[in-house]
Amino acid sequence: MKIKGSTNVVALIGHPVEHSFSPPMHNAAFKSLKMDYVYTAFDVNPNDLENAVAGAQALNIKGFNVTIPHKIEVMKYLNEIDEVASLIGAVNTIDFKDLKGYNTDGIGAVKAIGEVTNIKNKNVVIAGAGGASRAISFYLAKYGADKLTILNRNVDKAQKLADDVLASGLIDDVSSDDIKNMDLKDVDILINTTPVGMHPNVDDVPIASAEEMHEDLVVFDAVYNPNETGLLKEAINVGAKPVYGIKMLLYQGAESFEIWTGKKAPIDVMEEALRKTLGF
Ligand SMILES: NC(=O)c1ccc[n+]([C@@H]2O[C@H](COP(=O)([O-])OP(=O)(O)OC[C@H]3O[C@@H](n4cnc5c(N)ncnc54)[C@H](OP(=O)(O)O)[C@@H]3O)[C@@H](O)[C@H]2O)c1
Structure with missing residues (x-):
């Protein structure tokens, strides 16, 4: 993967994030579709959550996955929440196009x-x-x-x-x-x-x-x-x-990928990357 001046950034935010399986899964998807995107992870202290969302907007970051402990708190800083995510009361995906939150776990x-x-x-x-x-x-x-x-x-x-x-x-x-x-x-x-x-x-x-x-x-x-x-x-x-259980990880990731990019997620590629990371 070549990082260029034009590369779009998506990321996971959580606290901690270092054991996440999402970066290899999404980066394999971007690579297979030759998309100019990179997926990374940011460890965000709960006290810095509002700044992290505002900063991501300012930096033109395209999307976030959100994990523990931010899934509920982060909703305060969004413009819009998807209807089912709102019923659930937690989001795990943010699309910065419209600062909208979704829950792709379910x-x-x-x-x-x-x-x-x-x-x-x-x-x-x-x-x-x-x-x-x-x-x-x-x-x-x-x-x-x-x-x-x-x-x-x-x-x-x-x-x-x-x-x-x-x-x-x-x-x-x-x-x-x-x-x-x-x-x-x-x-x-x-x-x-x-x-x-x-x-x-x-x-x-x-x-x-x-x-x-x-x-x-x-x-x-x-x-x-x-x-x-x-x-x-x-x-x-x-x-x-x-x-x-791996299939839930896979399909929540695929759903987030489609929200951010508008493209069909390459399920097989994502599953292979996920299995490789998990070791089965
Ligand atoms: N495959 C995936 O993509 C995916 C995604 C999310 C979560 N998960 C997995 O799902 C599991 C739950 O996650 P969560 O975020 O929902 O956790 P959570 O919010 O802490 O809820 C855990 C639930 O399990 C119950 N529980 C805990 N220990 C138990 C025990 N020994 N016997 C019976 N019930 C017990 C708790 O019951 P009480 O209310 O009675 O304490 C509670 O209802 C974890 O293993 C997590 O790894 C998988």
Whole structure:
């Protein structure tokens, strides 16, 4: 990649950012399409967030990805927030053309699941009620899921998310329960957004076992390290369809790429770069 006077800059902001997988994924995409763009990362202290956004505008930076801890706070400094991002209450992508914020995490998960099944009219159980669950839940509603059950250790938190999703008017059957009460009998899609099974705790008891699953189930694990989590192994054992966490990373990146550039993201190139960085 040749950096020239004309090179367009996009970047990740967060605190910290040094372990991000996004720079190799996006730079591989720009290179494959021979685009005069570079993707870098900036560690931004929370106290400097407003200056970082104003500075990026002044420097004609084209776009940001936004990660922890800035996803909520940064919305204050934007002109416009995409409708679903606004319901979610967090953004992970900024387009400086119009200083507009988007949330591509949830759409990333929905597209990952969309590789094996259609979300429309499905009965979905989602475990966890944190940031990832919130982003995914609103997109499940937007893409026509019929029924959503949010399971969490802290049931009040799950109920708050259920209330918010219901209030969006995008879906009319949303409920919450304790994660201990997992019942997958009539469920089409199970989504894990808890860190259970994440490296280094790869031997944690998964949130659901093969005995609780059935072969028509689709199981998506947002955990991407390891690639094949204990939960996905249980799914494979019972003949259910696994969807790997890496695909959510991939499709959220692809969606951001398309927002900034208006060009179709080269999915295969991005996936290859991501796998190389993650080592699988
Ligand atoms: N593939 C991707 O692109 C992608 C993107 C985003 C996140 N993720 C992954 O998704 C996971 C969650 O991220 P997040 O940002 O949503 O985190 P978060 O906001 O901290 O939420 C974590 C959720 O998991 C629950 N939880 C934590 N430890 C648990 C345990 N031992 N047993 C049962 N439930 C537990 C918490 O329940 P309580 O409320 O009861 O504490 C909470 O609902 C992480 O593993 C992250 O790496 C993946």
